[in-house]
Amino acid sequence: LSELVETILSQHTSDLNSHRAFTALKEAFSSWSEVRDAPVEAVTKAIHSAGLSNIKAPRIQRVLQEISPLGEPDLEFLKGMPREKVREYLTALPGVGPKTAACVLLFSLGMPAIPVDTHVHRLAIRLGLISPKTPADAAHDRLEELVPEKAMYTFHMNMVTHGRHVCHAQRPTHEICVLRTDCDFWSALQ
Numbered sequence: 001l002s003e004l005v006e007t008i009l010s011q012h013t014s015d016l017n018s019h020r021a022f023t024a025l026k027e028a029f030s031s032w033s034e035v036r037d038a039p040v041e042a043v044t045k046a047i048h049s050a051g052l053s054n055i056k057a058p059r060i061q062r063v064l065q066e067i068s069p070l071g072e073p074d075l076e077f078l079k080g081m082p083r084e085k086v087r088e089y090l091t092a093l094p095g096v097g098p099k100t101a102a103c104v105l106l107f108s109l110g111m112p113a114i115p116v117d118t119h120v121h122r123l124a125i126r127l128g129l130i131s132p133k134t135p136a137d138a139a140h141d142r143l144e145e146l147v148p149e150k151a152m153y154t155f156h157m158n159m160v161t162h163g164r165h166v167c168h169a170q171r172p173t174h175e176i177c178v179l180r181t182d183c184d185f186w187s188a189l190q
C-alpha cells in the first residue's frame with residue numbers, strides 16, 4: 001500500500017519531491033485509515049511538496065476508500081493472487097494506471113512487470129522496441145511481451161539508468177552510448 005501511495009505521489013514530479021511528500025504524509029498521519037478519513041485539506045497540505053496536491057490528495061483518499069471503506073486499508077492479500085488478477089485489481093482503483101500497477105507488482109510483490117516511465121518510453125521508441133506512436137500506457141503490454149519475465153526488473157532499472165545518464169530527452173550523448181549499433185534513432189541520423 002505504501003508503494004501504491006508513493007507511486008501516486010510521484011505522478012508528474014521528481015523522485016525527491018514525491019519522497020518528501022510521502023515522508024510528510026507518514027508524519028502527519030499515524031495510519032492509512034487516518035489518511036482516508038481526514039479532511040481532504042489536511043491531506044492536501046501534508047503532500048504539498050509533491051505538486052498537484054489538490055488532485056493527488058482526493059485520489060489517494062478514494063483509493064484508500066475503495067480498498068477498505070471501514071477498518072485499516074491493507075493490500076497484503078494481493079501476495080497470494082496471480083499476477084494478472086493483481087494487475088486487474090489495481091488498475092480498477094480510481095486513478096491507478098498501468099505504470100502505477102506495474103510499480104506495485106515489481107517493487108512490492110516481486111512479480112514480473114515493466115513500469116513504463118518517461119525514460120523507458122523514450123528509450124523503447126528510440127531503440128525501435130515499440131513504434132513511435134505507441135502511448136506509454138499501451139507500451140506496457142508490448143514490452144512485457146518482448147522481455148523475458150526474469151529479466152524485467154533488470155530491463156526496467158537499466159532503461160531508467162540509461163535514460164537518466166546517456167539517452168537524455170534533449171541532446172542524447174550518442175558518442176558514449178553502447179547501444180548505438182542497435183538504435184533506430186542513431187541509424188536514422190547516419
Ligand code: SF4
Nearest residue numbers: 167172174177183186
Ligand atoms: S544511440 Fe543515442 S538515441 Fe540511441 S540509445 Fe544511445 S543515446 Fe539514445
